Amino acid sequence: MWHLSLSMESDTRETLAAQLRNALRRQIDQGALRPGTRVPSSRQLAKDLGVSRTVVVEAYEQLCAEGYLTSQRGSGTSVADAAPAEVGSALTTDETPTPEVWDLRAGGTDVSAFPRQDWIRSVSAVVRAAGPRELGYAPPSGLPPVRRTLAGYLGRVRGVRVRPEHLMVTSGFAQGLALLCRVLRDQGHDAVGVEDPGHPGEWAFIADAGLRPVAVPVDRHGIRVDDLAATGVRAVLTTPASQFPTGAALSPQRREHLLAWARAVDGYVVEDDFDAAFVAPAQRMPALQSLAPDRVVYAGSASKVLAPALRLGWLAAPPGLAASIERVRAGWDIGCSGLDQLAFARLVDSGAFDRHLRRLRAEFQRRRQAVHQHVARHLPGASPLSGDGGLQTYLVLPRWCAEESMVEAARRRSVLVRGGRFHALRHDDRPPALVLGYAGVRGSDLGRGLAGLATAYRDLTP
Ligand SMILES: Cc1ncc(COP(=O)(O)O)c(C=O)c1O
Structure with a gap:
């Protein structure tokens, strides 16, 4: 059953068993055969190599005696875990208890809520029904039935106006952004405005594509359009x-102002809608794209609503960009996994995705309230900047509380958190802040993380 690719140096002075033994030993020493790797049965390897079985048995026995292989009745022969000296040191490391750490950095999601059973059912149905078309190359922009489902879903929940054939399935939002930057550069852009504070990872993508990320301030009403217009x-x-x-x-x-700006400069607004599913009802509005599909590039992602591991996202671009994006994409990766696309579409069509989102939305809403209550009670002087959006709280600290000292004090209490400056593109004298992500930590862990944060805050309070 297990196949082994083995090159034996034929040396007529050595027996076949010795040649085989040397070849195996060499592969183990060089790391090609990793610890734990199953090797074929002696009968199978003898057949594959065209030698008698006793040759293989003799080589295996010798390598077991030397500690290179281990053999157990019922589970066959495998490469040994490690040389005896290494085993000793590995044990010592494993036995050292690792301290508990509460990770409140923004950017995570609750992967423990991933709807495993629903996903398994979708994958299973898709694989059972897959014919030559589903198992072959998908069109680079995505499978037509998947784009139909997505266009319907985005229209239903976000008001997005897009024809299925103009919607592209991407490998996460990140790929959509990279594609877009490449096309913008080809069209003569040399810079892209970005919100400050924002996401440093996105600025890196923009810079890697040869464009300059230009900071545009934000306030309680979102991006400041006058400042955007002043950047050029x-x-x-x-x-x-x-x-x-x-x-x-x-x-x-x-x-309105932002769209008027886009028309006036004959430009584009890229709408990153990655966490819109978790915006509280009072704050929810249709996607910006629904107001101006000719000026807004709409981009979304399955990373927060399901799991980042899926690497699924979508992009709806205005006609002036869509054809170029498709052309570039076809030269990049020939599309995402068709089976994953189909499984996702099935999850949506069956209603399981909506059910999952309803649960997750309620859970994140509870956590958001818990964070706000905790801050009001235990971090006097600190105040959340905005109310009901996102998967993190931007907490403005009082001036006396140096941001770096707070991040460090939290770390000493085993709480990982980032300061506002981590998300800042310009270095100015904005008030100290913490960005508390609550999507990646569950109930009691969130409570313990927040308690650690409150203690750190008390440690610093003058
Ligand atoms: C601002 C922002 N946009 C989009 C995404 C989703 O990116 P992707 O779909 O590549 O995982 C993230 C993920 O953390 C994010 O923080």
């Missing part, structure tokens, strides 16, 4: 549903 850029990346990381919703007046 003609494209901007925004998170209108819930500004990352402040959580502010772009106000209706700003939405």
Whole structure:
């Protein structure tokens, strides 16, 4: 059953068993055969190599005696875990208890809530039904039935106006952004406006594509369009549903203003809608794209609503960009896994995705309230910047509380958290802040993390 690719140096002075033994030993020493790797049965390897079985048995026995292989009745022969000296040191490391750490850095999601059974059912149905078309190459922009489902879903929940054939399935939001930057550069752009504070990872993507990320300030109403206009850029990346990381919703007046700016400069607004599913009802508005599909590039992701591991996202681009994006994409990766796309579409069509989101939304809403209550009670003087968006709280600290000292004090209490400056593109004298992510830590762990934070705050309070 197990196949082994083995090159034996034929040396007529050595027996076949010795040649085999040397070849195996060499592969183990060089790391090609990793600890724990199953090797074929003696009968199978003898057949594969065209030698008698006793040759293989003799080689295996010798390597077992030397500690290179281990053999157990019922589970066959495997490469031994490690040389005896290494086993000793590995044990000592394993026995050292690792301290518990509460990770409140923004960017995570609750992967423990991943709807495993529903996903297994979807995958199983898709694989059972898959014919030559489903198992072959998918069109680079995505399978047509999947794009139909997605276009219907995005229209239903976000008001997105897109024809299925103009919607692209991407490998996460990240790929959509990279594609877009490449096309913007080809069209003569040399800079892209970005929200400040924002996501340093996205600025790196933009810079890697040869464009300059230009900081645009945000306030309680989202991105400041007057400041954007003053930069001279003609494209901007925004998170209108819930500004990352402040959580502010772009106000209706700003939405109008932003779209008027895009028309005036003949430019584009890139709408990163990655966490819109978790915006509280009072703050929820249709996607910006629904107001101007000719000026807004709409991009979403399955990373927060299901799991980052899926690497699934989507992109709806205005006609002026869509064809170029498709052309570039076809030269990059020939599309995402068709089976995963189909499983995702099935999850949506069966209603399981909506059910899952309803549960997750309620859970995140509870956590958000818990964070706000905890802050009000235990961190006097600190105040959340915005109300009901996002998967993190942007907590403005009083001036006396140096941000770096707070991050360090929290770390000493085993709480990982980032300061506002981590998310800042410009270095100015903005008030100290913490960004508390609550999506990746569950109930009691969130409570313990927050308690650690309160103790750290008390440690610093003058
Ligand atoms: C601001 C922002 N946009 C989008 C995403 C989703 O990216 P992706 O779909 O590549 O995982 C993230 C993930 O953390 C994010 O923080």
